[in-house]
Amino acid sequence: MIKFNFDVNDNNEIINYKNRGMTLEKEINDSNDYYLENSIALIYKKATPINIVKCQNNKIIEAYFESKSTTDYNGLYKGKYLDFEAKSTNSKTSFPLKNIKDNQVLHAKRVILHGGISFFIIEFALLNKYFILPSKSLFEFIKNNSTSSIPLSYFLKNAYEIKRGFMPPLDYLNVLKLHLDNF
Amino acid sequence: MIKFNFDVNDNNEIINYKNRGMTLEKEINDSNDYYLENSIALIYKKATPINIVKCQNNKIIEAYFESKSTTDYNGLYKGKYLDFEAKSTNSKTSFPLKNIKDNQVLHAKRVILHGGISFFIIEFALLNKYFILPSKSLFEFIKNNSTSSIPLSYFLKNAYEIKRGFMPPLDYLNVLKLHLDNF
Numbered sequence: 453m454i455k456f457n458f459d460v461n462d463n464n465e466i467i468n469y470k471n472r473g474m475t476l477e478k479e480i481n482d483s484n485d486y487y488l489e490n491s492i493a494l495i496y497k498k499a500t501p502i503n504i505v506k507c508q509n510n511k512i513i514e515a516y517f518e519s520k521s522t523t524d525y526n527g528l529y530k531g532k533y534l535d536f537e538a539k540s541t542n543s544k545t546s547f548p549l550k551n552i553k554d555n556q557v558l559h560a561k562r563v564i565l566h567g568g569i570s571f572f573i574i575e576f577a578l579l580n581k582y583f584i585l586p587s588k589s590l591f592e593f594i595k596n597n598s599t600s601s602i603p604l605s606y607f608l609k610n611a612y613e614i615k616r617g618f619m620p621p622l623d624y625l626n627v628l629k630l631h632l633d634n635f
Numbered sequence: 636m637i638k639f640n641f642d643v644n645d646n647n648e649i650i651n652y653k654n655r656g657m658t659l660e661k662e663i664n665d666s667n668d669y670y671l672e673n674s675i676a677l678i679y680k681k682a683t684p685i686n687i688v689k690c691q692n693n694k695i696i697e698a699y700f701e702s703k704s705t706t707d708y709n710g711l712y713k714g715k716y717l718d719f720e721a722k723s724t725n726s727k728t729s730f731p732l733k734n735i736k737d738n739q740v741l742h743a744k745r746v747i748l749h750g751g752i753s754f755f756i757i758e759f760a761l762l763n764k765y766f767i768l769p770s771k772s773l774f775e776f777i778k779n780n781s782t783s784s785i786p787l788s789y790f791l792k793n794a795y796e797i798k799r800g801f802m803p804p805l806d807y808l809n810v811l812k813l814h815l816d817n818f
Contacts, residue, residue, distance in 0.1 A: 494749050496705065499682035502695065512685065515695040522679065526709065531750025533716040566677050567714025 476540045476575045480525070483620035487529075493625055495527030495534060522559040529625060532632070533568035535560070540575040546601035547574055549594070557594075560587040569635045573624060574611070576604065583611035584627055586635045659723045659758045663708070666803035670712075676808055678710030678717060705742040712808060715815070716751035718743070723758040729784035730757055732777070740777075743770040752818045756807060757794070759787065766794035767810055769818045 477497070487493040498520070506514035523537040537560075539551045552572070563570040570587040585602075589610040593602055612627045628635075660680075670676040681703070689697035706720040720743075722734045735755070746753040753770040772793040776785055795810045811818075
């Protein structure tokens with residue numbers, strides 16, 4: 453069976469879905485740049501930790517990626533601490549929970565414990581849909597269900613949809629600010 | 636002229652001051668581990684951003700350090716966003732401002748603008764003294780003075796001293812919490 457990694461969009465252009473993960477990251481990074489430049493918020497992607505073994509002068513010649521113990525992004529918005537992870541799925545019907553690591557769940561719980569705003573941005577790439585899923589809603593789902601993925605219907609009821617735009621490409625703060633009390 | 640990088644402490648043990656910067660970092664990291672494990676706060680050192688040029692499988696074989704555009708640490712304490720930089724000096728009389736980069740000053744201003752708590756932890760290594768200097772007090776000094784370093788007397792008046800302890804080694808949150816209104 454051949455697995456297709458591409459599709460066509462409304463303009464009959466081929467979209468390569470293999471790069472979709474990168475695209476979501478770029479959309480968020482560009483949005484964060486916009487927020488920074490327009491004094492809306494201060495949100496950064498955390499650098500990937502790297503274990504450096506050997507250096508020659510200023511050049512690193514042996515190093516390895518280390519696994520992140522937390523999430524991808526954190527920052528500051530209207531005096532609030534924000535912390536989130538972004539994930540993309542090619543499924544059209546549900547989001548596989550295996551995309552979220554145990555240490556990310558633990559970190560999200562800690563953020564809530566200390567009074568921060570914790571959530572996940574989930575992209576259904578083939579549906580061109582984006583959601584803000586509050587971490588509390590994720591925990592609620594895991595507690596009450598034994599399935600290995602969250603159906604789209606759960607997102608439609610318990611998450612907040614973000615519409616794509618031009619600039620910022622993914623104005624998630626504009627959605628978040630309407631629902632801050634639910635985080 | 637020989638430049639001495641060591642000194643003796645009260646027990647006549649030799650202290651190598653070359654590693655002092657590392658020591659301050661370790662003291663803060665150990666304190667942050669303590670805060671995490673005891674559910675006091677969630678504060679992380681930001682990973683150094685690295686520009687990766689070449690990889691072989693999972694091994695990085697060519698990469699370079701990138702300059703950090705912000706500060707060393709950020710996190711969450713009692714619902715507040717905290718952001719700070721740690722610096723050590725061997726001077727016994729003043730802290731040289733050249734230790735603080737322009738982009739760190741800009742970042743600190745942005746943190747305050749968005750409602751976060753911004754400060755510097757400054758160690759006078761040879762005096763065994765540590766201070767929390769609110770970024771606002773740093774800006775105030777720069778605005779009103781044209782000198783290239785901040786005298787110790789300014790710290791004694793405008794910063795908050797942190798006493799070293801056993802665990803956590805540098806309980807800066809215990810000092811910070813008494814003065815949150817001044818940040």
